[in-house]
Amino acid sequence: MSDKLIVNFTPTGMIPTKKMTPHVPVSVSEIIDDVHRATEAGITMVHLHARDEITEEPNYKKEIYGEIINGIRKFDPFLVICVSLSGRNFKELKQRADALHLEGDLKPDMGSLTLSSLNFNKVASMNSPEMIQNLA
Helix, strand or coil, X not given: CCCCXXXXXXXXXXXXXXXXXXXXXXXXXXXXXXXXXXXXXXXXEEEECEECCCCCCEECCHHHHHHHHHHHHHHCCCCEEEECCCCCCCCCHHHHCHHHHCCHHHCCCEECCCCCCEECCCCEECCCHHHHHHHC
């Protein structure tokens, strides 16, 4: 039996805003700080969602993910980093896969891949077989 444990931390998610809870990190620096504190508590993996710092809405842009990943790699170069490729807010492959085009130390270790479509409280996340194959 192994004593290794994977602890996956998701600091932000797709829904919470500061209006809902002042504790949710939405800016690049807040997300980095939250992940830093979580690594000190023992996480081994992080699942990131990028946000627009002004609107607090989810964002797919690799530049934002790159800033977050760069900040995390500075204090923990070995933390496993997964980026969201969710179809809840973004429908186009180009948007959903944007963060996978980062290079070097900014390239995430993983991207989330949902193998089905999902109904959420107010919206569906559509994942066609073609989209799943393309993201994979």
